[in-house]
Amino acid sequence: MVAVLLPGALQQLAGGARRVDVDVPSDGTVGDVLFRLGAAHPALQRRLLDETGTVRRYVNVYVDGSDIRHASGLATPVADGAVVHILASVAGG
């Protein structure tokens, strides 16, 4: 089981929850987490990933505190008990 922590702006799209637990296989990846999360909450998935399955430019995803852009992106492994933290990047004017 992996814990996904959502920013306030997205919590209403997950029934108001700040934390959503997602069941993934032992060799699961961040992609598995986000697509399983999206299967339950499709409007939430659209905020994180575009139609091509790419993480939106100003969405940051961390696994146990490490930015997946500095790892293997959506292919970054997630271990059982990992915390996937989704945050809005510093952007906009």
Added chain:
Amino acid sequence: MASLLLAIGTRKGLWFARSDDDRRTWSLEGPHFLMREVPAIAIDTRRAQPRLLVGVRSEHWGPTVMWSDDLGDSWHERDEGAIRFPADTGAALARVWQLQPDAARRPDVVWAGCEPTSLWRSEDGGESFSLVRGLWDHPHRSEWAPGYGGAAVHSVLADPDSERLRVAMSTGGVYASDDGGTSWRASNHGISAYFLPNPHPEFGQCVHKIAADATGIGCLYAQNHHGVYRSDDAGRTWMPIEDGLPSNFGFTVMAHPSTPGIAWVVPLTADSERVPPGGRLRCYRTNDAGGSWNEVGSGLPDRCWVSVLRDAATVDDAEPTGVYLGTRDGCVYVSRDEGDSFALVAAHLPDVLTVRAAELG
């Protein structure tokens, strides 16, 4: 007296202004979608209860289409999104630039012009859209290039009496379909693309906005990236109609909804100087389909150095026709005498991207 609703889409949210005294005084309400840009709005009055449609885009969370059937008290969207590029396109929606209800005889059809350059058709009042493949698969696609604002279909005109459609894109120019969107041809003959080595290409023009004359889609107006044009053959050929204007540059053009030959433009000095000529924000109106132009717009500001974007200008369906201008410094002006004079409706909003107005029954 019918109520007049003015919807104002900005860089950081949506506002509504409402008038119950023939547009003399207005009450402002908002924001909706704070910190999200609203570049596309439609007020669909074909329904018993008017439907508001908005294209909304978050810098972080991407674009979406939402609708309201209670004038903005509540908003809805499809979980999976109204506009999703099919997987085989390899594309992703970047921004909804235009939402355009079709004619009354096609009451559930709504068109959307989007970035990347694409046209979409809804048959359920704008809740979901299908990609118009005829335009997406056009062989010119690989040569359509983004203007400064992005590569998008920004103007959609549907003929109420036939299956004719006209769209405009920057860059690319005007494209025409006579079969409801199945097949398309470039429709730019006569429009200059001075910024290209060949200034008279079949396509590649940077048409900023097109509008249909009150007579219908057979007579069109275009504000080009330098150049104001009219077509008397539904876009097949274009002729310049810029004599009498202080500049042929600008972003918007509007046509009178019921009186043939009346149209408005809001000139900016030049491509290299995108501010009102002499710092005087003014409208120019023609009463003879571009044969001549008159400066109008008393009440619009002097010492004004902001522009009016392509969709930040509109007309309403009241009598006499109202004209609305929104500026990049967050002001919205309304004219209740077809452009002769304007009054300030709102100020200090974020940059105005789009305005739409309609009488509510």
